[in-house]
Amino acid sequence: MTQTPKIELAGVKKRFGSKVVLDGVDLTVLKGESLVVIGGSGTGKSVLLKCILGLLRPESGMIRIDGKDVLRQSHKERKAQMAKFGMLFQGAALFDSLPVWENVSFGLMKARGMKRNEAKEIAIEKLQRVGLAADVANLHPDELSGGMKKRVGLARAIATEPDIIFFDEPTTGLDPIMADVINDLIVECVRDLGVTTVTITHDMASARKIADQVAMLYQGKIIWQGAKEQVDNSNNAYVDQFIHGRADGPIKMAVRSA
């Protein structure tokens, strides 16, 4: 019996003006699976996540969540769908008018009507999960370091206990030890809570730790997808160059061709 994929993309195209960013992306993520998307800077990884979330609308292609075509959904169905998602933005995107704990429990209070004191307790617990002490809860985002912001964003993404969580570069800007704490947290979400995750990262150590599947985005297409054990013998020159971080290879950086 084949199971309905949690997320399914076919031929997704997205451009900004004349600049084509996604040029027919096909991708499948099964329930409870952790997919890591790798790819060069500016290849459209963040745009890909935003298309799946419905923050950007692709020009063509199909996106299915739990078998439902999200591009042809009504406003209301779309909203119900959104409740399944948690998202850590690349720049954290914390609400700078609210203290940290209200950021973390925003979804619980605003969308689910949870009482403030209960929400605050949960916020503090989630902050501890990402290695932040309770006294951070009352600070404002502009009083945090870059890595702390990232972790608050992470706490916010997991606070509503969503079905599907997207992490856009969760370990960028963290020290190696904290990065590993975050890796463990993501693994825990997937193993223990059955969450489906898509993680974007440039950090191969992190990718190896959290991935079930790895997909590589290059020139608007997924050029390779496979289990993480296969990354090292993918027989794909692009993947090889990327995971070993070599300047020489089929991927030409713009600085070199100029």
Added chain:
Amino acid sequence: MNFFATVGRFTLEALAALGRLAIFAANSVRHVLQPPFFLKNIGQQMMVIGYYSLPVVGLTALFTGAALAQQIYVGSERFNAESTMAAVVVIAIVRELGPVLGGLMVAGRVSSAMAAEIGTMRVTEQIDALVTLSTDPYKYLVVPRLLAGLVTLPLLVIVANTIGVFGGFLVATQRLGFNPGNYLVATMNFLETTDIVSSLVKAGVFGVIISLMGCYHGYHSSGGAQGVGRATTNAVVSAFILILLANLIITITVFQS
């Protein structure tokens, strides 16, 4: 040839902007009527728009009323100055200057601040984050500001009108030696209900314009700090022009003959 291309492009862009604005306004109105309502945000915005604007609006009205009285005195020496002056001051302030100057001052303060705040939220992806947390940005950000503008501006304009008339009264009685009692009686005699109602209607409309321009330009800003700066300027300029245009339309409609 080039000239036509420029005109054509300009026209197309203007029409596109008008379309975006219409969609934005329609979306906002649709969300005004449906729950959830973020009452706390409405209260907060009323404070920002109303309370913190009191000093600047009050001073504007005071100086304008006073200057007006002085001008009318100079210009109407040949007529029956006492009653003419009171009448012209109260009518000019309540019908036009109170709402228009009040609206412009608040637009300068508030449209820009709203555009900057919402614009920053847009370029730092905070608006996207709202959506992912199942909170509609129209409901959470736009609707509270529109309602607060609609309710607060009339209250501010009542204050502005009162202070403006008082400014004229001060000059008339303290500087020009008019009889305070007679001046007040003349003021009350000339003020009609239509004047007050039109003043409040104008204020409500201006309040919506101020918030709408701030939110619209902020919401559609792009391109980092520079984009937010542009949005801020555009919000103020467009709010000014729309306020003056709306004022003209309401004045022509209400005071026909």
